[in-house]
Amino acid sequence: xxxxxxxxxxxxxxxxxxxxxxxxxxxxxxxxxxxxxxxxxxxxxxxxxxxxxxxxxxxxxxxxxxxxxxxxxxxxxxxxxxxxxxxxxxxxxxxxxxxxxxxxxxxxxxxxxxxxxxxxxxxxxxxxxxxxxxxxxxxxxxxxxxxxxxxxxxxxxxxxxxxxxxxxxxxxxxxxxxxxxxxxxxxxxxxxxxxxxxxxxxxxxxxxxxxxxxxxxxxxxxxxxxxxxxxxxxxxxxxxxxxxxxxxxxxxxxxxxxxxxxxxxxxxxxxxxxxxxxxxxxxxxxxxxxxxxxxxxxxxxxxx
Numbered sequence: 001x002x003x004x005x006x007x008x009x010x011x012x013x014x015x016x017x018x019x020x021x022x023x024x025x026x027x028x029x030x031x032x033x034x035x036x037x038x039x040x041x042x043x044x045x046x047x048x049x050x051x052x053x054x055x056x057x058x059x060x061x062x063x064x065x066x067x068x069x070x071x072x073x074x075x076x077x078x079x080x081x082x083x084x085x086x087x088x089x090x091x092x093x094x095x096x097x098x099x100x101x102x103x104x105x106x107x108x109x110x111x112x113x114x115x116x117x118x119x120x121x122x123x124x125x126x127x128x129x130x131x132x133x134x135x136x137x138x139x140x141x142x143x144x145x146x147x148x149x150x151x152x153x154x155x156x157x158x159x160x161x162x163x164x165x166x167x168x169x170x171x172x173x174x175x176x177x178x179x180x181x182x183x184x185x186x187x188x189x190x191x192x193x194x195x196x197x198x199x200x201x202x203x204x205x206x207x208x209x210x211x212x213x214x215x216x217x218x219x220x221x222x223x224x225x226x227x228x229x230x231x232x233x234x235x236x237x238x239x240x241x242x243x244x245x246x247x248x249x250x251x252x253x254x255x256x257x258x259x260x261x262x263x264x265x266x267x268x269x270x271x272x273x274x275x276x277x278x279x280x281x282x283x284x285x286x287x288x289x290x291x292x293x294x295x296x297x298x299x300x301x302x303x304x
Contacts, residue, residue, distance in 0.1 A: 019039075020035050020036075020038075020039055022198055022201065023035055023038040023039055023042075023198070026200075026205065026206065026207065026208065026210075026211060027211075027255065027259070028208070029259070033259070033260050034259040034260065034261070037258040037259035037260055038255065038258065038259055040258050041249075041254065041255050041258035041259070042196070042198055042199060042200065043196055044249050044254075044258065045199050045200070045215065045249050045250055046192075046193045046194075046196050046199050048245055048246040048249040048250070049189070049193045049199060049215075049218075049219070049246060050193055050194070051242055051246070052219065052222050052237070052242065052243070052246050053186060053189075053190050053193060053222060055226070055233065055237060055242070056186060056222050056225050056226055057137050057140070057190075059226060059229050059230050059233050060140050060183065060225070061132060061135065061139070061140050063161075063162045063163075063164075063229050063230060064140060064143055064144075064162055065132050066161070067154075067158040067161035067162045068154055068158060069128075071157075071158065072154075074128040075128060075131075077100065077101070077104045079101060082097075082100075082148075082154070083148075083152065083153055084097050084147045084148055084153065085146075085147050085148070085149065085150045085153060086147065094147050096142050096145045096147050097147060099138070099142050100139065100142040100143060103135055103136065103138060103139040103142065104131060104135065104139065107126075107131050107132075107134040107136075107139070108126045108131050108134075110134050111124070111126035111130045111131060111134050112124045112126055137183070137186070137187045137190055138187060140183060141180060141183045141187055144176060144179050144180035144183060145180060146173065146176060146177065149172065149173060149176055155172065155176055156172035156176075159172055159175065159176065162229065163175060163179065163228050163229055164229065164230060164231070165227045165228045165229060165230065165231045166227065166228070166231075167228070168228070175228075179225065179228060182221055182224060182225045182228075183225065185218070185221055186218070186221060186222055186225065189218050199215065200212075200214055200215055202214050208252060208255065209252070212250055212251060212252055215250035216247065216250050219243075219246055219247060219250060223243070273289075276301055277301060280301045280302060280303050281303045284303055285302070286300050286302040287300075287301045287302070288300060288301070289301055
């Protein structure tokens, strides 16, 4: 939502006041309009972050799977195939290994259930790609554990195929640890994003500036993971302006706009500009404008 009309009401059962208390304290809301605007800004922030987190998640899982599958086979996560450091015959299985197996098992079961419900297939068998695509982010945090680091293990053997960007350190262990910590950090905020919870909430966030700094630090973390795995993917997100959009939403000016604290600028368009604005209004579509003076600059024009 790009525009918040005046005199919005906090409606019980739709947006409750209890849900909005934290917004009032941090974002200094003095009216219901500002309160609801802050809430809708958070929805916009979650939407923007969703795109970026999804890009990171898909890039990570495809990179890991693409590196391990040629060496270990299509179902490389099976217990007969995937080796780990502290293996003891008939002994206890490390917790992270158990969790990884459970994630893949749960993914396969979910695929089977979906096939039965959708296609009435009694003997549904999940394919490799279906199982991989249905995993959650935690799966890929677990496979980056140091339990899988050692001679003859997935890491460091395949690390340079997974992490094709600039490493934070020449050490395999340090780089693997860095990657897992970043994934764990992103996964924590991912859960808030996917449930449209206050994505800016964190220990130490007490002001609007704190909230923006916190969100921007998370965006930077996602950038660092993409840069480590696949720099070209990060560049694509830059060129498509996805990254710029996320940073723009996670800013005080954008919050102010949602709160209704900014004033529109009166202009008197003529010629092509007038035609473009009228076309966008009549069709209720986003139109793209380009200004060539001083280098090409693109603008999205959309009615509010």
